[in-house]
Amino acid sequence: MLVVATVALAYSLMQIRDNSSWVRHTNDVLRLIAGIERAVLQAESGERGYLLTRVGEYRAAYETAKSALPHAIDDLAKIVGDSAEQQQNLAAVRSSIEMRLAQLQRVVELAQDDPQTSLDILEQARVDLLTQRIERGLSTMTKYEQAVLKERQRNFERSNFAAAAVATCLVILALASGCVGAFLIERQRTMARQQASDQRLRELQAELLHVARLGTMGEMSAALAHELNQPLAAIANYLKGSRRLLQDSTDKSAERIRTALDKAAEQALRAGEVIQRLRQFVSRGETEKTNERLDRIVDDALALALVVAKDRAVEVSVNLDPTAERVLVDKVQIQQLLLNLIRNALEAMEHQEPRELEISSRRGEDGMLEVVVADNGPGIDPQLADKLFLPFMTTKTSGMGVGLSLCRTIVTAHGGDIQAEPRPGGGTVFRFTIPSADPL
Known part of the structure; x- marks a missing residue:
């Protein structure tokens, strides 16, 4: 009985080891998928920032993200090499990424000399929906990997339950309850480590996505603030000029018109001030009290x-x-x-x-x-x-x-x-x- 109990316990420990290996494999795949998605977003952000501002820093960010993508895709291809379906999904994602990078590179090259062609390429990119296709492809790979892990865990739980039941019965018959207790404690610790690892991965993915989008929002806010300040100042000047033209008017409604123009100019200036403060707040995070x-x-x-x-x-x-x-x-x-x-x-x-x-x-x-x-x-x-x-x-x-x-x-x-x-x-x-x- 003790020999059979030892064999059952050894089999369960092997299953636990295999399950931990599956969890690590899935975590590595999801980490690489998140890195590819983040690199695509960084490349697009850098390209749009360079197109709007012509600042070399944005182009450098684009080039860095672009050069990182092929290595990340190759690393992912090595890890999912044992899955024909994941290889097929990755091939589709790779094709979409290559087409999107070709569009981005063409826009960056034409940004200085031929802005109209670069804008046409951007419009075609919106029609092609390559970014959405990339996100859908990566999402499909993520869901597949999570589904495979769940199926493996279900199989693990079924086989582990049977082995634990046999071991428990044999240990009880052999009065070796201590072995059963050690087995159960180890199993609980393994499951706790697995759950903690899954939770940390989900939190990391959510944080990375939020940071990427917040960074893009900050860059676009600064660019929009710079572009909107000039037309708002022009509006305020036109309104003040219109008021001066009405200064000597004897028309009965002239005073009401002057009052309306004053209020409109005041709100235009306030809008400019709000935009300027927003730009300062996004770029430096400071407040003037x-x-x-x-x-x-x-x-x-x-x-x-x-x-x-x-x-x-x-x-x-x-x-x-x-x-x-x-x-x-x-x-x-x-x-x-x-x-x-x-x-x-x-x-x-x-x-x-x-x-x-x-x-x-x-x-x-x-x-x-x-x-x-x-x-x-x-x-x-x-x-x-x-x-x-x-x-x-x-x-x-x-x-x-x-x-x-x-x-x-x-x-x-x-x-x-x-x-x-x-x-x-x-x-x-x-x-x-x-x-x-x-x-x-």
């Missing part, structure tokens, strides 16, 4: 946000702490923060009757001022509460998922904190803290 009145910041944000709610009544209640009127903040960023929260509240209350919006503030004990934005909408799904401020997290069909993430970034840059909680009686309450400029 000044002593400002909180009530004026709230009034400006409300005036802008309520423009979209003119067709439906909104009951707005503003209750600010009179003992803490001034704050030490970047005015434009806090206006944008309030504007995002107010717009989210209005959208949440779209089908609510009546619609109630409340903005209040109170002084804290740590030199900070707490600002509250509350609505009576349907509230937030409890399952999404912990992920609410993550990048690209959204419940809107047309949303990008960067609004609340940007709000948290702005509050953190001011040394504060932001959180969301259910409102008693229905709705949502957003609370954030910013530095107070009034003495305690």
Whole structure:
């Protein structure tokens, strides 16, 4: 009996070793797939950045990613060489990547001398959907590898269960319960290591994808900010010139027109300031703090946000702490923060009757001022509460998922904190803290 029990135990340990080898193999495949996808995104980001700005740094990023792709594909081909289906999937992905790299190289070469042809190639790339084909191909390989691992694990569990049952019975008959206990402990440790490894891999993949997309968003934001500042300045100048032309007019509506032009010029300048601050924020992550009145910041944000709610009544209640009127903040960023929260509240209350919006503030004990934005909408799904401020997290069909993430970034840059909680009686309450400029 002891001999049979020893054989059964040895067989189970061999199965555990094989299963660990399968897990490592799958982890290596998924790591290489994530690296290929990241390199494709970096190549496209570098190519578009170079096309927009002609900065050599973007071209260098493109060249680095392009040179890394063939090696990564060859490494992946070696690992999946034992699977005919994965080889076929990789061949399709390799073909799409080669075509996409050829398009990118052609665009980079023509960017200086023939920009129109490079733009035509970009348009053809959008029609060909090569990037989507690459992503689908890599996703297919990932799903296949995960499915194979699950099937191997099911087989492992079935065979391991049978061996464990035989070993347990024999050990009980031979009064060798200690061997069974050691076997079970080792099995549990192996499964725990496997689960931890899988979890770390999933977290790494999600982090890499978010970093790649956030990096692309930052580059595009800086480029767009640079391009939009000039037309906005031109708009403001034209509006001021138009006002001067009306200065001596005796027409009855001239004063109203001058007032409208003043407001339009003011908003054009404010838009330029917002874009400039966004560019600085993306490129350096710094804020320029000044002593400002909180009530004026709230009034400006409300005036802008309520423009979209003119067709439906909104009951707005503003209750600010009179003992803490001034704050030490970047005015434009806090206006944008309030504007995002107010717009989210209005959208949440779209089908609510009546619609109630409340903005209040109170002084804290740590030199900070707490600002509250509350609505009576349907509230937030409890399952999404912990992920609410993550990048690209959204419940809107047309949303990008960067609004609340940007709000948290702005509050953190001011040394504060932001959180969301259910409102008693229905709705949502957003609370954030910013530095107070009034003495305690």
